[in-house]
Amino acid sequence: MRTPGEHRNGAAARGAPLRGPARSRDPGPAAARTRRRGPAAPDARTTGATSHFDAAAGSLVRPYTMTGGRTRPAGSGLDMISIVVTTRERVDWTALEPEHAAILRLCRRPVSVAELSAQLDIPMTVVKVLLGDLIARGDVLARAPLPPAELPELTLLQAVLDGIRRL
Amino acid sequence: MASADSDSGPGTDIPLAVKILIAGGFGAGKTTMVGSVSEITPLSTEEIMTEASMGVDDLGGVEDKTTTTVALDFGRITIDEKVVLYLFGTPGQGRFWFMWDELAAGALGSVVIADTRRLDSCFPAVDFFEHRDIPFVVAVNRFEGACDYTPEEVRDAVDLGGDVPVLMTDARDRDSGKRVLIALVEHVMRRRSPALSG
C-alpha cells in the first residue's frame, strides 16, 4: 500500500527524524514496515515537560507588561490543567491589579489555567505568572494534575469511563 | 505551590483534572470531535513559544520569528465532583511538536483521527504516541467522496500494533465521539491490567 519514504511530509523531509530516537517498535518484514518515523520526536519528556518552557520563557523578547516583565514566578509549578480556586470570600480588591482581580472573579469556582487563559484571552504563560502572585498572597489554591510519571489509578480510569458513558 | 492534598481546609474540594488528547493531521476533524463531546463550546487558548522551543530545522525561511503563539482548542467533561476531564486538540502543524510534549505530559491517552482523504497525515501523530508509549486509539473520520477504508485496511496502512483499537467515526456526532473516548479509556485500562481484558 505504501512504499518507503513515500509519506514523508515537509517537516520530516527537512530532517526532523534525525533528532529523535529510532522507532521503538520491533521492525517486522520490510514490506510491512513502510511507515516512516514522523517529524521531530524530541525527548523532552525525560527532561520534564516544563523545562523547555522555563528556558524559553526566560528569553522572551516581548516582556509582558501585565506581569511586570516576569515570565515565570519562582516555583508556581502550574500546569495548563492545574485547577485553581479562590480561598476566601473576602479579598482586598483595592490592592489588586485589574488582571489579578479578573482572575479572582473567574476562579470563585474551580477552573483550569487553560480556561482562565481562554476566557481572559491572555496566554497561558502569563496567566501562570499572575496566578503565582495570587497563590503567594494566599488568595488562590491550586491543585496540580497527576505527575506525568505517575500512572492513573484504575479507580480513576473507571470513574472517567463511567462519566463519559453518562454523557 | 499551594496544594490541595490535606484532608481539611478549602483545598479539599478542588477537583482533579485529567486530559485526553485529540490528535491528527491538519483539518482531520480534531476541533469538531472536541466540540461534539464537550459540555462547553470548545475554548481556544494560546501558549507562547520562543525560538528555543521549536525545532531549529523547522524555522527555515521564517525571518525574525523570535516568539510565536500556538493556539490550542479544548473542551471539558465534568466526570463527577472530584474529576474533570479536558480534551485538547493538538496543533496540526509540524512546527508545533514542542507543544505536543507539554500536552502529552500526564495525558491519559490520545485519540488519533485518521482522515480518509489523506491517511498519511495521521502518521506523525501515531509515531509520536508510539515513541512515548502513550496509549491511543485510531478514529477513522470518513469524509464524503474519499476512499472508504475498513478498519483493517487502516490498521495495515498505518502499520498499527495489533492491540491498538481502530474505530470508524463521524467527528460531528456526539455518540460517535463518546464511543471513541470509551474505547480509548477501556484500552488504557486493559493496558494497565491485562488480566482484566478477558
Ligand SMILES: Nc1nc2c(ncn2[C@@H]2O[C@H](COP(=O)(O)OP(=O)(O)OP(=O)(O)O)[C@@H](O)[C@H]2O)c(=O)[nH]1
Ligand atoms: N464530512 C465530514 N466533515 C467533517 C467531519 N469532521 C469534521 N469535518 C469538517 O472538516 C473541517 C475541518 O474540521 P476541524 O474539526 O476544524 O479539523 P481540525 O483537525 O481541528 O483542523 P485544524 O485544527 O485546522 O488542523 C470542518 O469544516 C468540519 O466541519 C466528518 O466527520 N465528516
Ligand SMILES: [Mg+2]
Ligand atoms: Mg482545529
